Structures are given as structure tokens and as C-alpha cells.
Amino acid sequence: MIWSRPEGGRCRGSGRPVARRTKQALRFDLVALFAASWLATAGCGHRSEQLTAPAGMPPQVEAVRPQARSTGVSFDTDIWVQFAEPLDSLTVTTRNVFFKLDTRRLPISVAWEAPTRRIRVTPQVALGARKTYTVELSPDLTTAAGAKLGTLYFWQFTTVSVRRPAVPGPAAGASGESPFVSLRWNGTEASAGVLEYEVLASSDSAQVALGNAPLVARVADPAYVPSERWAQGASLFWSVTAHNLDTGESAAGPVWRFDTAPEGAPIDSVEVPLSEWADARAGGFRRCMFDNVVSSPITTCAIGLSRSALPPVKLAGARLVLIATSTNPAAGHPVIASTTGPWTACTIGYPGPPYSDATLAPGIVLNPGEVTFASDALTIHIGAMRDVGSLYGYLLRSSPSITYFVPAGIAPLKLYYYVEPRAKVPRGASRP
Numbered sequence: 001m002i003w004s005r006p007e008g009g010r011c012r013g014s015g016r017p018v019a020r021r022t023k024q025a026l027r028f029d030l031v032a033l034f035a036a037s038w039l040a041t042a043g044c045g046h047r048s049e050q051l052t053a054p055a056g057m058p059p060q061v062e063a064v065r066p067q068a069r070s071t072g073v074s075f076d077t078d079i080w081v082q083f084a085e086p087l088d089s090l091t092v093t094t095r096n097v098f099f100k101l102d103t104r105r106l107p108i109s110v111a112w113e114a115p116t117r118r119i120r121v122t123p124q125v126a127l128g129a130r131k132t133y134t135v136e137l138s139p140d141l142t143t144a145a146g147a148k149l150g151t152l153y154f155w156q157f158t159t160v161s162v163r164r165p166a167v168p169g170p171a172a173g174a175s176g177e178s179p180f181v182s183l184r185w186n187g188t189e190a191s192a193g194v195l196e197y198e199v200l201a202s203s204d205s206a207q208v209a210l211g212n213a214p215l216v217a218r219v220a221d222p223a224y225v226p227s228e229r230w231a232q233g234a235s236l237f238w239s240v241t242a243h244n245l246d247t248g249e250s251a252a253g254p255v256w257r258f259d260t261a262p263e264g265a266p267i268d269s270v271e272v273p274l275s276e277w278a279d280a281r282a283g284g285f286r287r288c289m290f291d292n293v294v295s296s297p298i299t300t301c302a303i304g305l306s307r308s309a310l311p312p313v314k315l316a317g318a319r320l321v322l323i324a325t326s327t328n329p330a331a332g333h334p335v336i337a338s339t340t341g342p343w344t345a346c347t348i349g350y351p352g353p354p355y356s357d358a359t360l361a362p363g364i365v366l367n368p369g370e371v372t373f374a375s376d377a378l379t380i381h382i383g384a385m386r387d388v389g390s391l392y393g394y395l396l397r398s399s400p401s402i403t404y405f406v407p408a409g410i411a412p413l414k415l416y417y418y419v420e421p422r423a424k425v426p427r428g429a430s431r432p
Contacts (some may be wrong), residue, residue, distance in 0.1 A: 165253030187222025193246030296401030300352030334363030
């Protein structure tokens, strides 16, 4: 409560105290002490109805947003502090207003809004998930009447722990898309906690919007690599809901759509070389980047592709053709499997990097000496290696052994892709 003494030492009105919020207990005590002392000496029997702040009283904070100690605050929240009286706008600068993450100051812009008596704070960096931020006001902030805040004032808030999924891949509304495409989206940073993403997909947009579409996957990373191709010439609607398993907070993304290329769409092809290859036998013998590699039950045989060498096309298929120098390679029952951990050719050892027991494609001997690996699963994996980026190459496996001829400079991988339709050129105009 703030008391004022009427001019001339006279008491006016009922003397009822006017309650005002104060943020500093010490300030409250000093004001209360001043009021009690004045009443004792003045001996007034009536109290004031219209009260004003004593001279030199620092500006009082009326409200803040987000509220102090609030949690689950959205990333695009308004940040402001409202005062009981106008401030000197020349003191409302980044020298007197700070925004911090822990003890680190973050870049901001600040503005004084006279009609609302608010300092508005706008961060110049994106807010992190599940982070506690501090807004700090310097004692040098000054009222229009010249009174300084006089003491450090701050409040804190914590952001929501999960981001709403956004920035889909394929892009929303994409047409002529590959039926082998993986789904991607912007996820929440791993520092926010243990995350899980639920992916719904259907040809029925209403069911996806209602959350009644089939659940195609629960994944820990913001990407879904399908186990089989999407329907050809169809519209697929999908959405993602992100969950933070540590905090229990969730955020549902919008419904996205893409259309796959129709049957009979024109297709072209491009050849891609291997980036590395090696084999390593039990006992420590290793060869890397030789002109041949050997697969066998006691040999790790790895081949790799460079992501940068994979063109940004809409895949229609993939075929890997290796030349076998062994007689009757089909007797070795060759298969290709995906590795599930990083490796480099000249450091690989036996039994090699971790790999999936699932076969991506069997090796088929179509022509003498040629072993061809081709399947939907292989095409999906190659596209995901380019788009998702967390896949690591392949192992060749066989029993008994098969020797493959792998000279440098050859391009054994052929990718088939849908040709983008060319825009119609108006009559009389020329193509660039």
C-alpha cells in the first residue's frame, strides 16, 4: 500500500489505503514505514481517497508476458513488460533491457509502446525447446518524470518442449512424386528430451485430419523410410504428431499431401559410380579400393555411395550391376544388405560395421558374369540415403565366396527417374 500526505499537512477524505502491486519486499517495507511514521506525527483522523506515489518512487511493473515462471510457452510468444507510468523512451534500449539464456545475452530489439506503457522485446534468434529465458531490466530505466527504476528487475519463463512438425518433404502439394520417397519434416532438437513422432498416412484427408488414419510408424527421428512403395498415380495425405516423452507435451502438425507419378509417366536414367569399396577377412586382412572385392561367410565386403553423387531426381527405380569373376556366381546366393553404422573403406574390419539382417535385394545373374541387384527396397534405401542422410552404404554377402570386379571409374549403379514435364512455351516464344 502507498500513502500520500496532502499538501499543507491536512488530511483529506477517508484515508483509505490504495493497494498497488509491488515487486520488491524491501520497497514495500520502506513505504509502509514511511506511512506509519507520517500518520503518527500528523495525527490525522481521516485518510486520503486519491493517492499519488511519493516523489522519487521508481516506476512499478504492472504486468509481464509471458508470466513469471510460466512453462510450455510457445516459441512465437509476445514478450513485454508493462509499467504503471510512462518511461523516458531514450532509456528503453538494449543497454537497459537484456534477454538471456542461462547467463548468455541474446540479441534482441526493444521498443517502447507509449499507448500501452509497454517495453516490447523481440528476440533476433529462434527460441530453443524446453529452454528457460530471462528478461532483465536495468536499474537505469527512467520514467518520463526522471525517476530511475533504481533496482535490477527480472523474470523468467520456459518454452514448450516440443515443436510443431513443419517443412514437409515431399513439399506440400508436390506432384509427380516418386512412389519410393521417404517422408521428412522439421523435428524438435534432441536436447529437449526423449522424442517420438507418430506418422499417419491415408488417401482420405478427412481421416488424417481427425487422427483416424492408419498409424504407419512411430519413429525417434524426424523421418520415415517406408518399407514398401507408395501407390502409383495416387494422392497421399499424411501428418505427424510430435511427443516429448519426458514432459508429456505434444504438438500435431498439419495435414500434408503429395501426388505420386502416374503409370506410364516418362522415365530417364543416370549412372552413378561407387564412392568406396573394401573387404576385410577374419584374422585382420584388409583391402580397400582394389580392383576387386570378395564376399564370403568370413569376409566383410562393403560398398559405398556418395550422397553428393546422387542426383536430386524423383526415383522410379534402381539397379546395381556388378561383374563377377567367379564361376557360377549364382551358386553363392548373393544378396545386398544395408549397413546401419558409419564406416570408411580403409578402416573397415571383420565382421565389419553393423548391418541389417533384412536383405534389400537378391543378386540375380541375368547375363553371364553379371550379378544384378534390384528391388523396391533398394530404391527406397538409395533415395533415403540422399534425402534423410542417416544411412551408410551396403554389404555384399554370399556363401560360398564371390569375387567382384570393381575397377575405379566405372558406374555400376543405374538410377531411373521420372522426367519433369517441361513448361509449355507460348506460341512465338523460344525456350531458354
